[in-house]
Structure formats: C-alpha cells, structure tokens
Amino acid sequence: MRQELGIALSLLLVLEGILPFLYPGRWRAAMLALAELSERQLRLIGLASMLLGTALLYWLH
Structure with missing residues (x-):
C-alpha cells in the first residue's frame, strides 16, 4: 500500500510538471x-477534479 501511494504521488508530480x-x-x-477566480469557483473546480479522478479510478479498477 505504501509503495503504491509513493508511485501515485510520483506520477502526479511528473504529470503536473509537464x-x-x-x-x-x-x-x-x-x-x-486561476488566482482571479472566487473561492466558490475554485472549490467547484476542485470538487469536479476529485469526482473525475474517483470515477476514472473506479473505471480503471
């Protein structure tokens, strides 16, 4: 479990650096x-990102 979390974090850093x-x-x-967006807009973007990531993980698994 710990190794998978490390791999996921490493992949996240690689993807974010591209x-x-x-x-x-x-x-x-x-x-x-993004800095100009309201807190509400940023929260909605964050929520959408989490939901999309969760759906993608579910679909891939």
Missing part, C-alpha cells in the same frame, strides 16, 4: 487566471 516545462508562459497565464 505543462510548466513545455509551456511556461501559458502555464503562468493560466495560474494568474
């Missing part, structure tokens, strides 16, 4: 746009 590596200007613009 966009800033390939498109640093666009990534910065996206982060600035």
Whole structure:
C-alpha cells in the first residue's frame, strides 16, 4: 500500500510538471487566471477534479 501511494504521488508530480516545462508562459497565464477566480469557483473546480479522478479510478479498477 505504501509503495503504491509513493508511485501515485510520483506520477502526479511528473504529470503536473509537464505543462510548466513545455509551456511556461501559458502555464503562468493560466495560474494568474486561476488566482482571479472566487473561492466558490475554485472549490467547484476542485470538487469536479476529485469526482473525475474517483470515477476514472473506479473505471480503471
């Protein structure tokens, strides 16, 4: 279990690093746009991301 969690975290870091590596200007613009969103909008984005991830895990398993 601990090894799988480490693998998942490592993969997350790799995936999150792809966009800033390939498109640093666009990534910065996206982060600035995200900073302008309200807390409610950010919470909804977070919820949608969690639900999509959960559905994807369920589908893959």
